[in-house]
Amino acid sequence: MSAKRDGIEILARQVVETYAAKGMKLATVESCTGGMVAAAITDIAGSSAVLDRGFVTYSNDAKTDLVGVEAQTLEANGAVSEAVACEMAEGGVRRSRGLVAIAITGVAGPGGGSESKPVGLVHFACASPDGTTHREERFGDIGRAEIRIRSVEMALRMLLVAIEHS
Secondary structure: OOHHHHHHHHHHHHHHHHHHHHOOOEEEEEOOOOOHHHHHHHOOOOHHHOEEEEEEOOOHHHHHHHHOOOHHHHHHHOOOOHHHHHHHHHHHHHOOOOOEEEEEEEOOOOOOOOOOOOOOEEEEEEEEOOEEEEEEEEOOOOOHHHHHHHHHHHHHHHHHHHHHOO
């Protein structure tokens, strides 16, 4: 197993154990990672006690239909934005039995970037009983696979921070 995969497994195990110990469920709302966070969590035995559901909201229509991102938010800000990430996370909580939801939207490349939204730009949001937190990462054009892996790691870390305060 690679060091990166080992790191993701360790983080996912921590998420499962921590959420299970608190009796809390979570949801994932993923765009550029296409379900990789949910997959990392479900690789861990006992994850069914923790993961309520995962939404893959790759298209704008999916963001609207599945988790209620407002069309006007998408039009005004674009899919890769703080506003959309926050609405994705909040919608994930509303449309699941999770008390916490992590959302990810970004430009994994190799194409699709622009001057204002370059390849490697990823927005994360985590909705929890304490509110919604946002984080922006600019990983750079380091390759599609690497951007997605680093995004999974960041999402798992944010899930751990969210539960520490609950």
